[in-house]
Amino acid sequence: MFATNVTAIERLLRVLLxxxxxxxxxxxxxxxxxxxxxxxxxxxxxxxFCPACALAGRRLKPKS
Structure with missing residues (x-):
């Protein structure tokens, strides 16, 4: 539905905190x-997906 804009490490920290x-x-x-x-x-x-990061224009680079 939404493009992921949060890295795996950040996702883990967000869930734990x-x-x-x-x-x-x-x-x-x-x-x-x-x-x-x-x-x-x-x-x-x-x-x-973080809506605030999306509003700030944060995008992850696609894996090559």
Whole structure:
């Protein structure tokens, strides 16, 4: 559907950090915004497409 604009290492970091933020937000019960940001970060890592990167014009070079 969308072209991937996030590298494999960045995807892994997004999933790990996003999952951690989401878990922290849910456990603390005060930080629903932190949980939402973490969930969005993890989702962009799972999909491999970042809308903010696309708006900035970031494109990955195709593999030769």
């Amino acid at each position: 996003g999952g951690g933020l989401a878990a922290y937000g849910v456990v603390s019960l005060d930080n629903i915004i932190v949980a939402a940001v973490g969930a969005c970060l993890a989702l962009t890592g799972l999909i491999g």
